[in-house]
Amino acid sequence: MNLKNIRVVYNKERMDMLRDRRTVFNMLLFPLIMFPIISIGFNRMENMFREKAKKEAAQIMVLGAAHAPELDARLRASGKFEILPLAADFKQQISDKKLRAAVEFSPGFEQALHAAGGVSPTLTLYFYRTELRSELAVRGLEELIGKYRTEIVQGRVVSQGMSAASLTPVITKEQNVASAEKVSGVRMGAIIPYFIIIFCLMGALHPAMDLTAGEKERGTLETILASAVSRGELVMGKFLLVLTTSLITAVISLISYSATLKFAPSAAARGVSGAAKDMTIHFSLQAVLMVFVMVLPLAVLFAATLVAISLMARSYKEAQSYTGPIMLAAIVPAIASILPGIELNPALALIPVLNVSLVSKELLSGSLPWASIAVVFISTSFYAAIALAIAVLQFQREEVLFRA
Amino acid sequence: MAARNIGIVFRKELMDMLRDRRTIVSSILVPILTFPLLMLGFGVLATIVVRKATKESPTVMILGESNAPALAKLLREDKQFEVVPPANDYVQRINDKKLRAVVEFPAGFEDNIRSKPNEPQTLTIYHYEGEFRSQNVLNNLEESVEKYNATVVASRVAAAKMPAAVLSAFDSKKENVASAEKVTGNILGMILPYFVIILCLTGAMYPAMDSTAGEKERGTIETILASPVGRTDLVIGKFLLVLTFSIVTTALSVLSFSGSVLVGAEMLSRVTKSFVLALSAKSAAVVFLMIVPLAAVFSALLLAISLIARSYREAQTYVGPLIFIVILPGMASMLPGIELNNRLALVPILNVSLVAKDIFAGQYHWNQIGLIFASTCVYAALALYVAVRQFNREEVLFRS
Numbered sequence: 001m002n003l004k005n006i007r008v009v010y011n012k013e014r015m016d017m018l019r020d021r022r023t024v025f026n027m028l029l030f031p032l033i034m035f036p037i038i039s040i041g042f043n044r045m046e047n048m049f050r051e052k053a054k055k056e057a058a059q060i061m062v063l064g065a066a067h068a069p070e071l072d073a074r075l076r077a078s079g080k081f082e083i084l085p086l087a088a089d090f091k092q093q094i095s096d097k098k099l100r101a102a103v104e105f106s107p108g109f110e111q112a113l114h115a116a117g118g119v120s121p122t123l124t125l126y127f128y129r130t131e132l133r134s135e136l137a138v139r140g141l142e143e144l145i146g147k148y149r150t151e152i153v154q155g156r157v158v159s160q161g162m163s164a165a166s167l168t169p170v171i172t173k174e175q176n177v178a179s180a181e182k183v184s185g186v187r188m189g190a191i192i193p194y195f196i197i198i199f200c201l202m203g204a205l206h207p208a209m210d211l212t213a214g215e216k217e218r219g220t221l222e223t224i225l226a227s228a229v230s231r232g233e234l235v236m237g238k239f240l241l242v243l244t245t246s247l248i249t250a251v252i253s254l255i256s257y258s259a260t261l262k263f264a265p266s267a268a269a270r271g272v273s274g275a276a277k278d279m280t281i282h283f284s285l286q287a288v289l290m291v292f293v294m295v296l297p298l299a300v301l302f303a304a305t306l307v308a309i310s311l312m313a314r315s316y317k318e319a320q321s322y323t324g325p326i327m328l329a330a331i332v333p334a335i336a337s338i339l340p341g342i343e344l345n346p347a348l349a350l351i352p353v354l355n356v357s358l359v360s361k362e363l364l365s366g367s368l369p370w371a372s373i374a375v376v377f378i379s380t381s382f383y384a385a386i387a388l389a390i391a392v393l394q395f396q397r398e399e400v401l402f403r404a
Numbered sequence: 405m406a407a408r409n410i411g412i413v414f415r416k417e418l419m420d421m422l423r424d425r426r427t428i429v430s431s432i433l434v435p436i437l438t439f440p441l442l443m444l445g446f447g448v449l450a451t452i453v454v455r456k457a458t459k460e461s462p463t464v465m466i467l468g469e470s471n472a473p474a475l476a477k478l479l480r481e482d483k484q485f486e487v488v489p490p491a492n493d494y495v496q497r498i499n500d501k502k503l504r505a506v507v508e509f510p511a512g513f514e515d516n517i518r519s520k521p522n523e524p525q526t527l528t529i530y531h532y533e534g535e536f537r538s539q540n541v542l543n544n545l546e547e548s549v550e551k552y553n554a555t556v557v558a559s560r561v562a563a564a565k566m567p568a569a570v571l572s573a574f575d576s577k578k579e580n581v582a583s584a585e586k587v588t589g590n591i592l593g594m595i596l597p598y599f600v601i602i603l604c605l606t607g608a609m610y611p612a613m614d615s616t617a618g619e620k621e622r623g624t625i626e627t628i629l630a631s632p633v634g635r636t637d638l639v640i641g642k643f644l645l646v647l648t649f650s651i652v653t654t655a656l657s658v659l660s661f662s663g664s665v666l667v668g669a670e671m672l673s674r675v676t677k678s679f680v681l682a683l684s685a686k687s688a689a690v691v692f693l694m695i696v697p698l699a700a701v702f703s704a705l706l707l708a709i710s711l712i713a714r715s716y717r718e719a720q721t722y723v724g725p726l727i728f729i730v731i732l733p734g735m736a737s738m739l740p741g742i743e744l745n746n747r748l749a750l751v752p753i754l755n756v757s758l759v760a761k762d763i764f765a766g767q768y769h770w771n772q773i774g775l776i777f778a779s780t781c782v783y784a785a786l787a788l789y790v791a792v793r794q795f796n797r798e799e800v801l802f803r804s
Contacts, residue, residue: 021721025721025724030724037728037732049739049742091581094581094582095581095582095583095586095766096767097743097767109574112574113573113574119569120569120572120573120574120575121574121575122574122575122576122577123574123575123576123577124576124577124578124579125576125577125578125579126579126580126581127578127579127580127581128580128581128582128586128587128590129580129582129587130582130587130588130590130591131582131590138578142576145576149573149574152573152574153570153571153573156566156570156573157561157564157566157570160564160566160570161564162521162560162561162564163521163522165521165522165523165524166521166522166557166560167557168524168553169517169521169524169525169553169556169557169560170517170524170525170526170527170549170552170553170556171524171525171526171527172526172527172528172529172546172549173526173527173528173529174528174529174531174542175528175529175530175531176530176531176532176533177494177495177498177499177506177530177531177532178498178499178531178532178533178534178535179499182499182532182535183532183533183534184534186532186534186535186536316716316717317716318425321425321429324429324434325434328438328441328442332442332445343501366499367499367500367501
């Protein structure tokens with residue numbers, strides 16, 4: 001193999017690529033606009049609706065209000081609820097989302113509360129499980145009722161000569177000991193590796209198909225095979241170009257994502273973590289660089305696999321139908337890292353794609369598990385080498401190159 | 405316009421399509437296989453994760469154990485936690501996820517509880533904020549402390565010669581009044597409309613590009629234009645083919661999805677027992693009815709757009725962004741708290757997504773269903789009109 005020849009092939013392919021408007025779009029524009037749209041657009045919208053749903057007074061119905069005049073007055077005064085007149089079909093109305101929830105007081109509710117040592121009265125909350133607004137309304141009701149209950153109990157205890165404080169013997173204090181970097185790491189660390197992996201794959205997809213099946217389609221493959229460049233050099237040149245576009249796409253997506261976080265941190269962070277809490281994002285440059293080191297062999301694996309597979313196709317369109325399933329096969333393990341509670345262990349460190357996304361999650365949360373990093377890096381490099389060997393082998397086989 | 409001519413164009417395009425292996429793969433095999441494979445993959449992964457999480461009990465450290473022998477004993481006997489001996493580097497170990505949480509009792513904790521009933525005692529739980537397992541342990545520890553609290557309060561009340569019922573004041577019950585169909589339909593209705601809409605679009609994409617830009621690329625468009633078939637017949641024939649593919653792809657995916665969900669629900673019901681899946685044939689039929697005009701909008705729009713391109717690949721470039729335009733309103737069904745009203749019923753795509761959500765949840769607003777059907781039909785007619793016009797413009801057909 002001759003480095004100069006590889007470079008010639010590489011330069012030729014690069015020139016070819018950049019002439020194509022579609023490549024430029026896929027490589028540069030698409031990852032650039034993706035993040036702002038997804039993270040700001042969708043998440044802000046979701047939050048807007050969630051907040052709106054929270055603020056809106058929920059329509060509720062109070063059954064047996066006469067049995068609990070005080071609690072009924074509190075419900076009316078709270079401003080959180082819009083109390084509708086009684087109707088017999090309240091259950092149906094809740095099911096139809098016309099009514100969010102209903103409270104029912106048993107006969108003589110407050111009377112029983114104030115009569116010392118009587119039976120405990122009952123209240124029932126009716127709601128629609130899984131329906132957001134109904135669940136929110138019930139939560140609001142429970143909060144108000146809980147406060148009322150505490151007051152009643154305190155009043156009873158105090159009247160018997162005990163102090164109100166004696167009802168809470170132990171106060172639990174929660175103390176977070178993880179650094180800010182680690183806290184944002186577990187929140188954002190899950191989603192960032194996923195995006196980098198997907199973009200790595202998407203960046204490699206089009207050039208891999210165009211450089212192999214596309215060349216067959218245009219009838220230029222024979223010409224290039226007849227040139228003085230050897231098969232091995234040809235594959236390496238093509239492969240390196242695919243790798244370059246894959247990495248460029250990944251880098252651009254990362255930059256776009258960081259910029260989104262920087263300029264609209266609250267929207268993006270809220271969307272990803274699901275928490276409305278005010279939070280700052282802390283990522284060290286070192287962690288991000290380490291993630292790139294881990295992604296490098298993965299990009300090699302993707303590029304080589306895609307080149308080997310799309311070489312089998314006779315046309316660009318046929319190549320698309322072969323690479324489609326590959327996309328799916330890569331997305332599933334990449335998503336898996338988002339699942340809460342899945343952590344890196346020696347067995348998982350050997351599963352391609354999943355291992356990189358899990359180790360990146362660790363890296364972004366500020367830990368440096370060197371042993372796992374080494375296992376993941378070496379195993380991915382090993383898979384990448386196999387894929388590259390297969391790609392070179394494919395190029396030696398006439399029945400693959402000239403499939404009829 | 406002649407129905408016979410349209411039929412001829414349709415049959416010609418259909419034959420063309422079915423000869424292509426990619427069509428079979430992308431519009432039949434992929435939709436059938438996608439959902440079962442995704443389900444299987446996630447199912448297997450989720451089982452592994454859950455099994456592992458339940459098998460290993462999280463590690464907890466107790467500091468100042470001698471200050472609270474009774475509560476510490478309660479924690480040690482709890483099989484949920486694995487209590488490790490105290491060490492000084494606990495903060496580091498929590499950060500490294502080797503230790504999930506630490507409970508610290510101050511000096512004289514239980515003595516003070518016994519001797520000073522009017523002074524609440526404070527214990528501290530150190531944890532890793534946001535980390536899934538650490539949060540779980542924190543919640544479980546707080547629950548245990550709550551239980552301990554309750555026993556202490558009960559004994560204090562008993563010591564003051566009060567009945568235990570004083571503390572509960574009243575019973576409160578929560579009752580779900582929605583039927584099982586509505587409960588699961590509410591969840592299914594969030595995901596399913598989105599998938600159906602996206603599939604509808606992707607199903608139409610390939611045939612639309614192939615029968616316009618593809619024909620240009622193959623140089624066959626001149627031949628077909630020279631035939632006695634009118635332009636309008638040609639467009640409608642092509643349009644009907646694209647529509648057929650879009651609907652077939654969507655129907656197949658929904659069938660395959662329902663199949664895998666049914667099997668998945670079987671498995672789930674063994675675990676959770678309460679999971680009842682209820683997708684009625686009526687809701688599926690009504691949603692299908694809503695989807696047909698939407699598929700027509702997509703088909704006509706894709707035809708009009710890809711006709712501008714000179715080659716199949718150029719067409720892909722133009723059509724690609726369309727996916728993003730469709731995804732956002734399509735996702736509306738996933739947004740919590742957004743509900744259909746008469747104004748939203750006129751917004752294309754969004755309206756179908758929202759009404760499908762309600763239909764899956766067993767709710768039929770017939771006037772809105774009618775409104776959405778009618779408005780989507782109007783949009784479809786408009787898109788089809790644009791497509792016909794495009795086919796009449798030589799500068800679009802023979803762009804150089």
